[in-house]
Amino acid sequence: MVEEHRIKQALLNYINPEATYKDIATVIAHYQNLQPLKDTYVFLDGSQKELLNLAGTIPVRYKGTVYNIPVCVWLMDTHPQHAPLCYVKPTPDMSIKVSKFVDQNGKIYLPYLHDWSQDTSELVGLIQVMIVTFGETPPVFAKSRNNDMPYPSNQYGMQGGASSYMHYNQPPYPIPGNFPAFPPYPPASTTSFPSYPTFPTPYPPYSVNPPVSAGTGTIKEEHIKESLLTAIEEKLMRKMNEDFQQNQAELETLKRTQDELKLGNTKLQTIFESLQKEKNDLEKNITVLKDKEQELDKAIERLSQQDSIDVDDAVTTTAPLYKQLLNAFAEEAALEDAIYYMGEALRCGVIDLEVFLRQVRTLSRKQFMLRALMQKCRQKAGLTSI
Template sequence: MVDNERLRQWLCNYQNPDGAFRDVLSVVKQYRGLHPEQDIYTFNDGTRMELVNLCGTIPVKYKGSVYNIPICIWLIDTHPKNAPICYVKPTSDMAIKVSMFVDQNGKIYLPYLHDWIPNSSDLLGLIQVLIVTFGEQPPVFARAKEGSDMPYPSNSFMPQPSAGYMPPTYPPNTYPPSASGFGGYPPYPPKTANAYPVYPPYPAPYTPYPAGGGFPGATGTIKDEHIRESLLSAIEDKLLRRMKEQFQQGQAECETLKRTQDELKQGKTKLDGILSRMEKEKNDLDKNITLLQDKEQELDKAIERISNQESIDVDDAVITTAPLYKQLLNAFAEEAALEDAIYYMGEALRCGVIDLDVFLRQVRTLSRKQFMLRALMQKCRQKAGLSV
């Protein structure tokens, strides 16, 4: 059983403790062979950090039998934003089988870890990928028992590497051991690095260590059918690797085409919007052009009608509806004429056309008359109910 309170206490220093707690809880409920622990992890640069890990075994089906493969998954403090660090953790009677997915130190390299997607990738999916991958290429095999004359167990399905095979070399593990009892491991390579190193060809896969112990089919003699099965296993592994490479290449091309399709769809949507706006503007312009043409025809007709009529007397053109309004209109026109007369009298004085006495006498007379007209207009407006 998982102590939820203790697990939450271990995850309290994580950036997203709730997300990490849910992720761990979903795994331990599904896989009873894994259990959470807290331990010191030593990074490649010597930095030590107290992290939560999932240790135990996962069930892997290989050639019709189920084996328990020991693993350890370290959750860094940014989980689940960044991928965890995974290792195969062999027991004393197991040895690591180096492949393109597992190095000599037990470090696991997977496309799922390299392409970890926040809010989408999780530990449950990682373990399912591990089960499928280890079912095709087991990460461990059984060691030879002490005191045995053979370097490998007598199981004929575990051939000794040929003389032409040289396993890949790795830097020695100089990291200090952690409190859990096994050495610290180098961190997962950065995104810019090649996440899956390429190794030279290796022999046929060894039979993984079974869950119940022991080695199946130990006879002490290598027979023809054993060699045949070993060769078939090697061919099968090679074909699987090539199929995976082709599948990954096709998947990458499909993703590229999908991104291109999405970009084209977005461009099509933008173009459709632009075309719709242009069509609307074109319709508006057509309506405005039609309206202007109608107004132009009306103006032409009005000009033609006015040009055919006789000249109109200005005094006859303005007709009031009542005598009071006519009196107001005449007073206003006369007052405006007096205003103009006074102005031109000043201009005449300035130019020396008239002398000052004549100017003062005429302006006095015009001003008196102007005053009377303004008083008459005010009284007419009052009678008519207009604003004064």
């Protein structure tokens, strides 16, 4: 956690610190001799910038023996958008072996760097390409009094007698003015970045599987395959993990949709059952209404066959009190009609206002007395009061 915090603090001025940290963490997990350090990088124009680098050694198998080659990988603050700057940093007992991959200043040139892509390139792949390339073409050789052997030094006494790389514990640091010429580094706010410097000599066709000569002791094809298969395996595992997480998220979304559909189906089923019940009730009510309609038709037919009945004779009461109540009600209704027509007569100008007021006063007094009489009769008869 302390190391993680230190690295993330060093990446605060980087444009994409999360992706850069993830790339660094992958390299450290595979190559523990590489350690992240923050230092000042000096450009050709004298400008300086605080950048993070991976300094240390990488294991390179050459003629059956593993050598630790010291390198320094500088990460631009636009990483992983732009390729890092890579150097071989030999000890005082070593000399740089200039080739199409390394210049006299130790600057490393690789097709992997030249074709760097932020979507497909990564630091661990770069280190593995270095290991394969340096296994075929060593970037340094040991200094000797008699002759210079173009081989890395080894603590187990390889020819040349130079000091060993096996215990290289002091990773190289940049010294102002000790770097090859580079184009000026753009400010962080710019959106463009200078293209990678043109290589001193053109690249020959790059082959992942170089020809193997029997008995020469050079790196074997299975060594190259093992290194490349490791990188491919990691990419495939990461891709499978991303696909798994994506499929898992889609599966959870589909499961939520399924739950919602099941809940909606339950609600629709409840609504359907309610509608079915209402339909059954309506059918029962229709049946009842049809029966009542038939009864009314029969009653009308029966009444139409009977003789006419005098309304006055048909309305009879069972007691004098009820007869008095009926008569009062009829008279009160007649007075109500009389007052209405008196108003119509006044409106039409048939009578004047004085006659209207006098007649309405008389009729209203009678109406009041009749209503009081009806109220008293209903109380005597035990009926509900109006």
